[in-house]
Amino acid sequence: MNDAENIYSIRGIEKVFLFTVRQTFKNRGYLLSFILFVLVFTLMGPIQYASSQAGRGAAEKSMSKDVEISDVENVFVCDQTGILDESVSDLGSVDGNVSFVSDESVVSDSLGxxxxVIVIKTNETGFIINGIISDSSDISNDTLDVVTSELQSIFDDTRMKKSGISESDIELIYSGVSVDDPVKESDLYVNKDGGKGKENKIQSGSYGLYMLGFAMVVFIVISMSSSYIITSVTEEKQSKLVETLLVSVRPMALLMGKVVGMMSYVVLVIICGAIGSTLSSYLMERFLGIDKSNYGGSSYDFSIFTSFGIVNTLFLVLSILLAFLLFGMxxxxxxxxxxxxxxxxxxxxxxMTVAMVGYFSAMVIGFMDNDTVNLLAALIPPFSFFTAPVAFLGGRISGVILAVAYVIQLVVIVIVLRVSAKVYRLLLLNGNTVPGIKSVLESVKGA
Amino acid sequence: MSLEVKELFKKYGDKVVVDNVSFSMPGPGVYALLGTNGAGKTTSIRMILGMLEKDGGSVTWEGKPLNFDTCNIGYLAEERGLYPKYSLMDQLRYFGELRGVDRKTVDERIKYWAERLAVEEYIYQKKGKKQQSPDQLSKGNQQKIQFLIAMISDPQLLVLDEPFSGLDPVNTDLLKGLVREQIAAGKYIIMSSHQMEAVEEFCTDITILHRSKVVVSGNLNEIKKASGRVNLRLKVEHDISSFIRDAGVELITEKEYEYVLKVTGDDQANGLLKSLIAAGIPIVKFDLSELSLHEIFVNAVGDEAKEVQE
Structure with missing residues (x-):
């Protein structure tokens, strides 16, 4: 070839890009997918909340066992420890009269x-609270448990007060440990060398969840776009438009215009979905008083995108874009x-097989959390597209390794770019190709 | 302006598919690139237009390598198609914009050519009427839309690969008229077709390819002159078979005393004419002409071409 042509020229890419975007949104299927994805993102919070409430309701229901405690008429308390004040007249949710007796035998023979009868006494290990009902009693064991528990809580409260512990201290002792609160970056990090060094690591469980969340996003982005790009390219080849197109635009511009156009569609879905999700969270908190901690993290954990600051988020976004570029081409x-x-x-x-391998590998690598595996996965494509930035943010690889991983990814992308520039036009014009890598490699040999 | 194609060469593996094809168009006009199926026409066109890498040779337009950056090209490909589901207006605008034509001019040209090609109803949606999608258009209408796409940039160089195939006689005449207008407007046109009569109507120069090689190339008139006037069409009112035999003229066909004959040249034809006049046979038609393009093609590529024609 003596009149060298710049096969890498992307002149006209903007026109292909605009046409791709316009036609994508004019396509009913893709428009519907767009609306559905945004709706799913937007309603994810309320749905998660509803399902968590339903789960909690079911759990509480099964725990409470339908205790009916309104059928209690008299509760006789026999406090042999002398701790309780005889002024106690209310047992919370328990109906019925409360009265104190000095000896349980006074009433036990004539119980209705x-x-x-509740007997409180001491033994060698501490206090014992026993509930007694008559042989012909209508009161169930569950009701008896509830009444005993109510009295136990009053008894504990009283004995602590009598021991000189203040109200606030009692509150502190009885305060539960919440597991629903948002987890902060600082809570997750542990110092590798006893707090003296600078190197931080995310704890193993969280690392696995972050890896899973990130790999999921990469996988979604790839799966949403690859089928469209393949369909669109095949459609052009099938409709025999290729020759007409190739006298107006170079193959790289044609391919990259489609890839970038589709990337815009996916990015727009994610941005609109994120806006929808934020809006629904805000509305739930503002008008229903439901905090995100009540439903967040009940499925995939995407908080990696918000937990590490803007610079680190950019690393994640960069990795997604690089993965998109490679898989798009x-x-x-x-x-x-x-x-x-x-x-x-x-x-x-x-x-999709390659993308699935990347996704599942990332999942396994994340939960396995082995230093050598983390390092290798961060460096070797296609795994590195799914794991490298998370391994960096998780403290498993250094910034230098991440930089090397990016360089390797870029080299792979450049190789695919060069192959595309050489063979894309040839493959489009050849009507006898077999779908897949074999035809690509044969064209590379022939180009 | 001039187009220069020099020693185009292409091979796939060990198989040479285009072997040193050269021709030039020093001025506007129609150049015919002919050949049997698989002779290398489409591969040559693809290399000329820069769609395929050349293994050898060059193609220049005004001394610069020919591509869509150096020349405004319009191309009607042999394999024609449209995006099946996108609206025609969107597609036409897309192709116009890809060729660097601004939206206003694109819209004006779409309107102009839609009227000329009588395809407005498929491009402009009428209120309350559902528009046909491109894949519902007839083959002829799809072809006219493709021609519109080729013309949308008002090209300097127009490459028409089988422009009349699949068109009914009315639309063939319509398209021929438009091609004539383009010739008159000083366009450079490369035409490839199996319909020799249609090509002969327009072209001034030809190249015939056979098994990847050029077998005939040059100005059509000169090629015809070189082969002499050998076709004689003779119409009389009596049977003249004996005169034909005596003159040693080859009889091709005969129908109701109209004879199609093959002569060796002017002398043999005149000898036959003299003998008929001398015998007092009234002559209704005496037409001595050169070889047709069809014959030049068949002579050049032999039996294989006959199979293609059949």
Whole structure:
């Protein structure tokens, strides 16, 4: 070839890009997908809240066992410890009269069907609270448990006060440990060398969850776009428009315009979804008083995108874009090997298999949390696209390793770019290709 | 302006598919690139237009490598198609914009060519009427839309690959008229077709490819002159078979005393004419002409071409 042509020229990419975006949104299927995805993102919070409430309700229901405690008539308290004040007349949720007796035998022989005797005494290990009902009692064991518990809590409160512990101290002692509060970065980090060093690591469980969340986002982005890119390229090849297009625009501009156009569609879905999700969270908190901590984290954990500051979030976004670029170009190449509609399935399957391998590997690598595996996965594509930034944020690899990982990823992208520039046009013009990598490699050899 | 194609060469593996094809268009006009199926026409066109890498040779336009940056190209590909589901207006605008034409001019040209090609109803949606999607258009209408796409940038160089195939006679005449207008407007046109009569109507120069090689190339008139006037069409009112035999003229066909004959040249034809006049046979038609393009093609590529024609 003596009149060298710049096969890498992307002149006209903006026109292909705009056409791709316009036609994507004019396509009913893609418009519907867009609306559905945004709706799912927007309603994810309320749905998670509703399901968590339903779960909690079911749990509480099963715990309470439908205790009916309104049938208690008299509660006789026999406090052999002398701790309780005889002024106690209310047992919280328990109906019925409360009265103190000095000896349980005074009433135990003449207990009615709706009466209970509670005996409080000491033994060598501490205090014992026993509930007694008559042989012909209508009171169930569950009701008896509730009444005993109510009295136990009054008894504990009283004995602590009598021991000189202040109200606030009692409150502190009885305060539960919340597991619903938002987890802060500082809570998650542990110092590797006893707090003296600077190197921080995310704890293993959280690392696995972060890895899973990030890999999921990468996988969603790839799966949303690859099928469209393959379909779109095949459609052009099938409709025999390729020759008409190739006298107006170079193959790289044609391919990259589609990839970037589709990237915009996916990014727009994510941005609109994020806005919708934020809005629904705000509305739930503002008008229903439901804090995000009541439902967040009940499924995938995407908080990695908000937990590490803007700079680190940019690393994550950069990795997603690089993954998108690579898989987008590969999808385009595979699309150019398709000759009929059935081929699209094969080509999409090929791309998705690689993406699935990346996703599942990231999941395993995250929960395995082995230093050597983390390092290798961060450096070797396609795994590195799914794991490298999380490994860095999790303190498993250094910034230098992350930089090396990016360099390797860029090298791979440049190789695919060069292959695309050489063979994309050839594959588009060839109507006898087999869908997949074989045709691409054969074209590389022939180019 | 001039187009220069020099020693185009392409091979796939060990198989040479285009072997040193050269021709030039020093001025506007129609150049015909002919050949049997698989002779290398489409591959040559793809290399000329920069769609395929060349293994050898060059293509220049005004001394610069030809591509869509150096020349405004319009191309009607042999394999025609449209995006099946996108609206025609969107597609036409897209192609116009890809060729660097601004939206206003694109819209004006769409309107102009839609009227000329009688395809307005498929491009402009009428109120309350559902528009046909491109894949519902007839083959002929799809072809006219493709021609519109080729013309949308008002190209300097127009490459028409099988422009009349699949068109009914009315639309063939319509398209021929438009091609004539483009010739008159001083456009450079490369035409490839199996319909020799249609090509002969327009072209001034030809290249015939056979098994990847050029077998005939040059100005069509000169090629015809070189082969002499050998076709004689003779119409009389009596049977003249004996005169034909005596003159040693080859009889091709005969129908109701109209004879199609093959002569060796002017002398043999005149000899036959003299003998008929001498015998007092009234002559209704005596038409001595050069080889047709069809014959030049068949002579050049032999039996294979006959199979293609059949």
């Amino acid at each position: 069907k709706n009466d209970i 590969v999808s385009g190449l595979f699309g150019s090997t398709c000759n009929k509609t059935e081929d699209i399935q094969v080509a999409t399957g090929n791309v």
